[in-house]
Amino acid sequence: MSPVRHVEVGAGSEGQRIDNFLARELKGIPKARVHRLLRRGEVRVNGGRVRSGARLTAGDTVRIPPVKQDAPRQGSGGPPQKLAQQLECAILHEDKRLLVLNKPSGLAVHSGSGIQWGVIEVLRGLRPDAPYLELVHRLDRETSGCLLIAKRRSELRRLHGVIREGGLEKRYLALVQGRLPRHPLPVEARLDRNARQQGERTVQVSTSGQTARSIFRRSEVFADATLADVWIGTGRTHQIRVHAAHAGHPVAGDDRYGDEQWNRRLKAKGLRRLFLHASSLQWQDPESGHDRLFHAELPAELRTVLDALDES
Template identity: 45%
Template sequence: MKDDKPKVQFIAIADDFAGQRIDNFLRARLKNVPKSMIYRILRKGEVRVNKKRIKPEYKLQEGDLVRVPPVTLPEKEAAAPVSTKLDKVAELENCIIYEDEHMLILNKPSGTAVHGGSGLKFGAIEALRALRPDARFLELVHRIDRDTSGILLIAKKRSALRKLQEQFRQKTVQKYYFALVMGQWPKECRKVTAPLLKNEVNSIVRVNPNGKASDTRFKVLESFTEATLVQASPVTGRTHQIRVHCQYTGHPIAWDDRYGDPRFDAYTKTAGLSRLFLHAANIQFEHPHSGEKVEINAPMDAMLNRTLEALRQR
């Protein structure tokens, strides 16, 4: 009788995967397995590299031998294919603002997660794979928050993913966000360097002297009666960095459900806003194939533009 039970896999890491975190490697290989289960088998030591336990942030090296345990999903947890008939999925095809044979760039809508997990059936990357079933390789280069809109890079080749992620690690990628913050942002406040510590239980991030060094540059773009439109450029890439740094200065971002101020949300609601006003508007980096400088701009959606116009009229 044929044995269909999953078996232990031993995978030798080729040069193409060198530098990739083990958790991201497993998530790409075990596509239907919930993220929580992947971190569970890592925690338990069921995943081994060169016969040793490793942490989720371990970066693979060429020649590593990875032991992947058999993973069996209960039927109710088995992931159903992402339907391309869903409006939210079909919409993503129209959100592509740049594409060539090495990568594509989305102007991601607010409310769309970059990947599935934590109760979400799918995210932008799963939707793109469903829309392009013949694509041999589609992987996230980086991440942005679910409620943040704007630029999201997707690699179409393993070589492009490695080169782009290396630029992020070397901090040579320049990213600029637009944020509407409460009150009058002082023009002399051009840099916030407060260290950030993430609570692994609830994912809330706070300024803490024991946290990781974090650096965000700010520039005032436009001032209103009770609000300021700022440009924020994160030098480091910590979770919720811009949102927490804005809160720390006393100028939280509009409609931030974790770090915001309900009074400011009520004020901007009268201007037509009902979502987080944080938008990844501009990115500059070297093309992973040609090495030429690439600059991409992503326009804000209609709601953000209408909100600014309403505030100007006040």
């Protein structure tokens, strides 16, 4: 059982959400338990109860209650060595403010129900002396490619400002069913991420959902598929996957919104994952005014699938 602690919020954590602050202070504690502590009122900020979405101010005093920590298993003091090495090799860029990762498919961006190690937990294990590491945005577990991690609270705020103003250009590569037209195919369909299908939460096109815009452009054409370059103007959950299916061109390997029979045919050609890859990120740095561009090559296992497809 950890002792009661009273932690003063530093300038570097100004504006941070209390749940993220606690996740950093209580390393190894699942996010679900952190939220439980907040709901029960065991966490106090300046002596008062606080909700999980509340933002902290420099100088606030956070009471962190006693927390029972699971006894560490032998060899479990940090992330698995193989996973740590995989992420170390996947770092595309790192400086004092920012880390850019080519996230592997199959790895969640953070821990959660049934997931002990996500990207952010592994990176914190790799950089134990880093005072601050936070996700700037997210990628689906099955999606690979460019992911931004802020190393300073000021950088996180700066990049969130860029995102709010629509200044972060995200591009993806997706193998979709059928042949896309020669001209760009825009899809504007509102998305409801709280819809349920057979008792499972899913994302559906709905007039009551949030606005979402994607543009699909064909890059390579095959007999029954198209490699699409996808630009998204919004970052909704499962946006590309739902928009692609809505347009009649589901993403290959998508076991939730895709075509089951087509997926089976592609599996015979070597596809073992969702064919969706965040290929590049670009924005103008508000501080310097310079453009920043990062690119992640299409993974070898996806290029192998393309090589096995029949050419048009």
